Amino acid sequence: MKAPRKNDDGDRRGLLRRVVGAICLITGFSMLMSVAFATPAQAAVFKDHELQTLLDAGRADDLEKLAAQRVKADPDDPQAVAALALAQLDLVDGSVLKQNIQRLEQCLQRSPNEGACHYALALALVMQARGGSKFKALGSLGRVSELAQRAMALMPDAPEPRSALQQYYLALPGFIGGGESKARALEQEVKDAAQLNLMRARVAASKKDWPAMEKALRAVRTQRPELLLELRVLWSDYGRNLMFSDQKDRAVPWFEELLKSQPSQAMGAYGLGRAYDALGQYDKAVASFERARGMQGAEQLGLDRRLGAALAAKGDKAAARAALQRCVDNRRGSHGDIEDCRKQLAALGG
Numbered sequence: 001m002k003a004p005r006k007n008d009d010g011d012r013r014g015l016l017r018r019v020v021g022a023i024c025l026i027t028g029f030s031m032l033m034s035v036a037f038a039t040p041a042q043a044a045v046f047k048d049h050e051l052q053t054l055l056d057a058g059r060a061d062d063l064e065k066l067a068a069q070r071v072k073a074d075p076d077d078p079q080a081v082a083a084l085a086l087a088q089l090d091l092v093d094g095s096v097l098k099q100n101i102q103r104l105e106q107c108l109q110r111s112p113n114e115g116a117c118h119y120a121l122a123l124a125l126v127m128q129a130r131g132g133s134k135f136k137a138l139g140s141l142g143r144v145s146e147l148a149q150r151a152m153a154l155m156p157d158a159p160e161p162r163s164a165l166q167q168y169y170l171a172l173p174g175f176i177g178g179g180e181s182k183a184r185a186l187e188q189e190v191k192d193a194a195q196l197n198l199m200r201a202r203v204a205a206s207k208k209d210w211p212a213m214e215k216a217l218r219a220v221r222t223q224r225p226e227l228l229l230e231l232r233v234l235w236s237d238y239g240r241n242l243m244f245s246d247q248k249d250r251a252v253p254w255f256e257e258l259l260k261s262q263p264s265q266a267m268g269a270y271g272l273g274r275a276y277d278a279l280g281q282y283d284k285a286v287a288s289f290e291r292a293r294g295m296q297g298a299e300q301l302g303l304d305r306r307l308g309a310a311l312a313a314k315g316d317k318a319a320a321r322a323a324l325q326r327c328v329d330n331r332r333g334s335h336g337d338i339e340d341c342r343k344q345l346a347a348l349g350g
Contacts, residue, residue, distance in 0.1 A: 056225035058297030063087040082116035115154030122147035170206040194222035232267045243278040251275035266295035282314035
């Protein structure tokens with residue numbers, strides 16, 4: 001590998017931010033299966049239907065509660081250990097992440113063929129890198145890649161590991177193990193047309209080929225819960241692009257489609273609120289955000305930050321302060337969201 005130039009430092013920091021940001025959007029992490037293992041194919045991250053259902057629905061709080069109960073009853077239950085780690089990935093408290101990484105390392109020692117533990121550990125290490133030194137994090141990419149590839153090898157029919165590995169490759173340049181060619185190679189063994197279209201949409205997004213992304217997303221026809229989750233995420237990615245383009249008026253009907261097709265999921269209503277907010281229609285934005293708060297997956301969306309800003313924009317300072325304080329107190333809030341909410345509160349005199 002060619003030695004980096006002295007002025008590459010900023011580029012590398014930016015690369016890592018893109019890697020972490022991209023990978024953390026998905027509840028799953030994907031990997032290339034380079035060799036065949038003598039393990040039965042698994043079509044989901046969890047063999048346990050109840051755990052998988054909660055994961056697919058984005059119900060992080062409920063998944064955390066159930067997994068914690070099972071870990072307490074049996075600390076060596078590999079599925080429960082992995083589920084708890086995935087449910088707690090976005091918690092503000094770094095000590096929880098550290099404890100989960102320790103549990104997952106022990107899980108790999110006890111159950112080396114448990115794909116869920118490889119998968120969860122790869123994601124946990126990415127989250128750990130997010131809060132540490134950027135150059136130290138770059139050094140951990142090899143381990144993350146190995147874990148992810150092993151996860152996909154153990155669960156070749158589960159779309160989550162393959163999709164996340166695709167993100168990993170698309171976020172990294174070829175000289176440190178990524179690249180579009182590797183990302184496209186992951187499509188070769190995919191037989192599900194919906195999954196294939198989702199992967200093609202992600203490649204198109206990485207190249208900012210928005211017409212191709214829209215075409216691929218509109219071609220998705222599926223009732224598989226794990227693919228519906230990916231569709232929500234990618235549909236929202238495209239919608240955000242519309243919001244910040246000269247086609248921002250299209251964002252409202254785009255998110256209305258998502259809300260209509262997945263009416264119990266918060267992501268459609270949340271995206272609709274953001275679309276209205278981008279148009280300066282704050283009453284409609286607030287109504288959409290409030291609707292999203294009572295729907296599945298709302299706890300992972302950073303809703304109160306957006307709600308607080310929209311309420312402030314329409315002049316309702318008291319309600320804005322309440323929403324922004326919830327944002328500050330949110331145990332799942334990102335550091336960036338919490339800091340922004342504090343600034344907004346200060347500006348409101350809160």
